[in-house]
Amino acid sequence: HVSVVLFTSDLRLRDHPPLRAALDSAGTVVPLFVRDRAVTQAGFAAPNRSAFLADCLADLDSSLRERGGRLVVRSGDLVEEVCRVVTEADADEVHMAAAHSRFATRREDGLRRALEADGRRLFVHDAVTVAVSPGEVTPSGADHFAVFTPYHRQWARARLRDVVAAPRRVFVPEHVKGEPLPARDDVPGISPALPAGGESAGRTRVSAYWRRGLGAYDDTRDDLGADSTSRLSAHLHFGTLSPVELIHRARRHGGPGAEALVRQLAWRDFHRQVLAARPDAAHTDYRSKRDRWRTERTAGDDIEAWRQGRTGYPVIDAAMRQLRHEGWMHNRARLLTASFLTKTLYVDWRIGAAHFLHWLVDGDIANNQLNWQWMAGTGTDTRPNRVLNPVTQAKRYDPDGTYVRRWVPELAGLGAPAVHEPWKLPGLDRAALDYPDPVVPLSEGLERFRRARDKQG
Ligand code: FAD
Numbered sequence: 001h002v003s004v005v006l007f008t009s010d011l012r013l014r015d016h017p018p019l020r021a022a023l024d025s026a027g028t029v030v031p032l033f034v035r036d037r038a039v040t041q042a043g044f045a046a047p048n049r050s051a052f053l054a055d056c057l058a059d060l061d062s063s064l065r066e067r068g069g070r071l072v073v074r075s076g077d078l079v080e081e082v083c084r085v086v087t088e089a090d091a092d093e094v095h096m097a098a099a100h101s102r103f104a105t106r107r108e109d110g111l112r113r114a115l116e117a118d119g120r121r122l123f124v125h126d127a128v129t130v131a132v133s134p135g136e137v138t139p140s141g142a143d144h145f146a147v148f149t150p151y152h153r154q155w156a157r158a159r160l161r162d163v164v165a166a167p168r169r170v171f172v173p174e175h176v177k178g179e180p181l182p183a184r185d186d187v188p189g190i191s192p193a194l195p196a197g198g199e200s201a202g203r204t205r206v207s208a209y210w211r212r213g214l215g216a217y218d219d220t221r222d223d224l225g226a227d228s229t230s231r232l233s234a235h236l237h238f239g240t241l242s243p244v245e246l247i248h249r250a251r252r253h254g255g256p257g258a259e260a261l262v263r264q265l266a267w268r269d270f271h272r273q274v275l276a277a278r279p280d281a282a283h284t285d286y287r288s289k290r291d292r293w294r295t296e297r298t299a300g301d302d303i304e305a306w307r308q309g310r311t312g313y314p315v316i317d318a319a320m321r322q323l324r325h326e327g328w329m330h331n332r333a334r335l336l337t338a339s340f341l342t343k344t345l346y347v348d349w350r351i352g353a354a355h356f357l358h359w360l361v362d363g364d365i366a367n368n369q370l371n372w373q374w375m376a377g378t379g380t381d382t383r384p385n386r387v388l389n390p391v392t393q394a395k396r397y398d399p400d401g402t403y404v405r406r407w408v409p410e411l412a413g414l415g416a417p418a419v420h421e422p423w424k425l426p427g428l429d430r431a432a433l434d435y436p437d438p439v440v441p442l443s444e445g446l447e448r449f450r451r452a453r454d455k456q457g
Helices: 017-026 037-041 047-066 078-089 102-117 148-157 199-212 214-220 233-238 243-253 256-277 296-308 314-326 331-344 349-359 365-376 390-397 402-407 427-431 442-456
Strands: 002-007 028-036 072-076 093-097 121-125
Touching (some): 017 121, 047 199, 072 078, 078 102, 214 256, 256 365, 296 314, 314 331, 314 349, 314 390, 331 349, 331 390
Parallel strands (some): 002 028
């Protein structure tokens, strides 16, 4: 009796319910990862994530080998490849984690139909990639929460499943062959400071964070220079860490830092349940429509200045350069750059979201598109017309200018507050800087935004 375990966004051995269920039922398993042609063709396999993924697969394979098994990697159409492996292994069943985007649920349905037509079964496990699954908590009379605070209240009371131990031994049938693992070094165009992927790297990061960062998380999470957030997002995206396990650990740890981190993890589940109920929110405005956005055609130069980190607003430029260099950006900086693009430049949020998805190693359809919509005022923010001022915000969240000086070397010689407003320097000092003037005065941006907002009523 053989089972196939299909790994997707859950690239770990610890706290992995599908693997546990497969081993309990069959004893012999094929741990399988399919490099799905549809993902590559949809352009979602951006270089940073492809490289991180290669690390994750290598680490998963080596952990399986330590237990007597190995990872089988195939490429092609996911449904066809899984069916092929099922036939080769003469497996009765396939286990996988539930996923929540339209693409993933369609793929899952296709796989179920194909397997059942052949007399095999698909088992889909909840609470693997999220802690509280979409639909598990709902407001009365609706299929999902559109506002975070009431969602969070119920989410915090939901009962989490227990953590599942990693298997000690894994037996994989000899004759089922895979292809060579992809290698990070084969991926061109990645960020120079891209972090390492894989469950081992994720666990090392968690341990270090628990020792050094967690205690102060609630005080320092918005401090751009301190850079003291967990940086677990890519691991959560690829499932090299389990959200259920993290929440149990944080709750056992206790204290305001741990509580604040758990609350951020609730945001992750919140966006998932929005996207699961409204898959079109990945591309279309979720709640209030805004139109007349400026686009590539009408604001090409402004958009390019934003992408390149040459807007003349130091904190925005620092953030956009961090994104390219690390494949990651601080949450406060994501808010500022998204507000700047959608409110100050009045550019369509989809243009910003696509740029983020190209670079972010944690780039995630639910978190990225819905956070963009939140900031653009088309999403779940209850104050959709808020505009974040990049100068006041920079003075508040980067008071001594550490963050700006780290990423904008042209301004490395300036102290605060000049580093946040170089255009205010006396003429000769300003002229000595090789740094652009603001693409637009803030007052003009605000005026344009207000006009557009008022026209929409
Ligand atoms: P921490 O502050 O340590 O938080 C811990 C974890 O909580 C994160 O790893 C993440 O999984 C979760 N989390 C925190 N904030 C949010 C949030 N607002 N929404 C959802 N989950 C959250 N996060 C992504 O994982 N992928 C994205 O593609 C993404 N795009 C974003 C785009 C914009 C415009 C904005 C404003 C935010 C985006 N975020 C995204 C959310 C957030 O910025 C990142 O999760 C966070 O910065 C990752 O760093 P960290 O792991 O150190 O976070």
